Amino acid sequence: FSQTLLHTVVPPELRFAFLKLFQRLFNCFSSYCYYEITEIDGVNTNELYNAVQLYLSSSASSSTAGTTSSSNRLSLTRGLNSSAITFGLANNDRLSDVFNGVSVVWEHNVTPRQSQTFSWRPLPEEKRGFTLRINKRDQPGILEAYLEFITDKANEIRRKNQDRLLYTNSRGGSLDSRGHPWESVPFKHPSTFETLAMDPIKKREIMCDLRDFADGQAFYKRTGRAWKRGYLLYGPPGTGKSSMIAAMANFLGYDIYDLELTEVNTNSELRKLLMKTSSKSIIVIEDIDCSINLTNRKKSNGTGVRNDSVSDTRSGSPGIPIPGDPDNNNGGNNSITLSGLLNFTDGLWSCCGSERIFVFTTNHIDKLDPALLRSGRMDMHIHMSYCSFPSLLILLKTYLGCEPGDISPDVSSDLAAVIDEAEMTPADVSEVLIKNRRDNDKALRELLEVLRKKKTVNRRLRRRRLVAEVEDEAEEKRALDSPKEGGGAANGGGDDVEVNYKKSEEEDNGID
Numbered sequence: 261f262s263q264t265l266l267h268t269v270v271p272p273e274l275r276f277a278f279l280k281l282f283q284r285l286f287n288c289f290s291s292y293c294y295y296e297i298t299e300i301d302g303v304n305t306n307e308l309y310n311a312v313q314l315y316l317s318s319s320a321s322s323s324t325a326g327t328t329s330s331s332n333r334l335s336l337t338r339g340l341n342s343s344a345i346t347f348g349l350a351n352n353d354r355l356s357d358v359f360n361g362v363s364v365v366w367e368h369n370v371t372p373r374q375s376q377t378f379s380w381r382p383l384p385e386e387k388r389g390f391t392l393r394i395n396k397r398d399q400p401g402i403l404e405a406y407l408e409f410i411t412d413k414a415n416e417i418r419r420k421n422q423d424r425l426l427y428t429n430s431r432g433g434s435l436d437s438r439g440h441p442w443e444s445v446p447f448k449h450p451s452t453f454e455t456l457a458m459d460p461i462k463k464r465e466i467m468c469d470l471r472d473f474a475d476g477q478a479f480y481k482r483t484g485r486a487w488k489r490g491y492l493l494y495g496p497p498g499t500g501k502s503s504m505i506a507a508m509a510n511f512l513g514y515d516i517y518d519l520e521l522t523e524v525n526t527n528s529e530l531r532k533l534l535m536k537t538s539s540k541s542i543i544v545i546e547d548i549d550c551s552i553n554l555t556n557r558k559k560s561n562g563t564g565v566r567n568d569s570v571s572d573t574r575s576g577s578p579g580i581p582i583p584g585d586p587d588n589n590n591g592g593n594n595s596i597t598l599s600g601l602l603n604f605t606d607g608l609w610s611c612c613g614s615e616r617i618f619v620f621t622t623n624h625i626d627k628l629d630p631a632l633l634r635s636g637r638m639d640m641h642i643h644m645s646y647c648s649f650p651s652l653l654i655l656l657k658t659y660l661g662c663e664p665g666d667i668s669p670d671v672s673s674d675l676a677a678v679i680d681e682a683e684m685t686p687a688d689v690s691e692v693l694i695k696n697r698r699d700n701d702k703a704l705r706e707l708l709e710v711l712r713k714k715k716t717v718n719r720r721l722r723r724r725r726l727v728a729e730v731e732d733e734a735e736e737k738r739a740l741d742s743p744k745e746g747g748g749a750a751n752g753g754g755d756d757v758e759v760n761y762k763k764s765e766e767e768d769n770g771i772d
């Protein structure tokens with residue numbers, strides 16, 4: 261009641277001035293420094309807040325030496341489908357900690373947000389933050405080292421926690437009440453580099469590359485490069501591109517942001533999504549050739565409809581994000597373009613975090629714009645191929661528990677003889693193995709049979725294609741040899757040019 265009375269009687273300006281004066285007096289006489297770490301810092305999520313929360317939750321749960329909570333009340337949370345339980349400080353609870361012999365106090369503050377008359381986006385209903393209290397005489401030496409310690413510790417906890425997060429932008433560009441455009445679920449894909457069937461040498465190369473990247477903070481700083489790396493995975497469906505991404509995430513302990521480009525309407529929306537990704541993450545765009553008209557680098561028609569016409573393609577100089585390009589700072593109506601995507605991976609905005617991996621996948625590398633493929637943009641092109649003999653050995657081991665020594669030499673050489681020509685994907689091979697996993701001999705017999713059949717079919721198809729090609733060539737030759745009919749040369753010259761132009765464009769696109 262007294263508070264309501266105070267609010268109604270005392271004008272807000274006076275109340276504010278009084279509060280400020282009181283704070284100044286308090287600061288003069290207090291022997292402590294206070295640091296506020298709020299959950300949202302302007303537009304961005306404050307990574308330090310998350311780190312502190314993780315650090316304190318582990319301290320609170322294990323009640324390590326030196327850490328004491330002022331009350332026995334802790335909040336417990338377990339996310340949907342998550343296997344980890346997180347301890348947290350309850351609202352407005354305190355916890356004291358000791359670092360390098362200096363004691364500090366943390367307080368978790370949750371206050372209801374003042375109702376606002378206007379806001380650009382819905383804000384969370386409450387303001388959350390931690391207050392760190394350090395004695396003024398200890399503050400100069402300890403603060404920086406302590407915060408660094410907390411950040412490292414939080415990263416370690418995150419890594420130990422087996423649950424990675426998988427984020428999607430299925431809501432399009434709209435934000436939730438905490439200002440996040442991404443929705444997350446615990447990521448539990450069991451694929452690892454051990455279970456991934458591919459050439460072992462190539463696999464080792466990729467693993468070393470990933471390890472070098474994760475440990476390369478000093479290298480990237482020294483060379484003046486942004487701490488990010490791009491991988492392009494290409495190959496037919498079912499060769500393990502998505503499994504490879506999961507294996508990468510499990511190997512490095514990174515979260516995955518699965519970016520659905522068709523849900524993003526404008527380049528600025530794309531940029532906002534990028535800004536809201538955290539470091540130590542893999543940003544994935546699957547089937548990039550299907551998600552966007554990647555040859556269209558021109559301004560779209562402004563209706564939000566993508567312009568797929570041939571006449572609009574291949575404009576602009578490839579490879580360079582165009583400064584001042586209307587696409588890059590559009591008013592909100594333009595649909596997403598290639599230059600927007602290139603800026604996303606490569607422009608200045610792509611460096612608004614660090615330690616990030618971009619992975620694009622495609623079934624048709626020949627359909628991609630050279631701008632996307634140029635070196636420095638996608639650092640490594642990884643071909644996921646049909647099942648080879650070394651890949652088959654990995655599948656036999658994971659699905660049947662068969663070591664190479666367990667397979668009879670005859671069967672082994674029979675398999676080796678047909679596997680390449682059969683052109684079967686690891687997904688197809690694993691289907692046969694799963695079906696017969698109770699009986700290894702039967703599985704191998706059936707697999708051999710399927711591979712042989714597939715090899716025969718492939719040979720027949722290849723022969724038919726060859727005959728058709730020879731016939732086409734002969735027909736073309738006949739057409740060139742025979743004299744031109746009618747007087748169409750003067751009139752139809754332009755058409756000839758048009759046809760030739762289209763043909764060369766098809767060739768450019770890599771249609772073989």
Ligand SMILES: Nc1ncnc2c1ncn2[C@@H]1O[C@H](COP(=O)(O)OP(=O)(O)OP(=O)(O)O)[C@@H](O)[C@H]1O
Pocket residue numbers: 455456457458495496497498499500501502503504623644685686687688690
């Ligand atoms: N190289 C591989 N090693 C192990 N398993 C594989 C491999 N490739 C495919 N598989 C199996 O096949 C299934 C499908 O593979 P995956 O989704 O990774 O293929 P993809 O290349 O991403 O296909 P798409 O191009 O259709 O997206 C996986 O669940 C996995 O079990």
Ligand SMILES: [Mg+2]
Pocket residue numbers: 501502503546
């Ligand atoms: Mg896939």
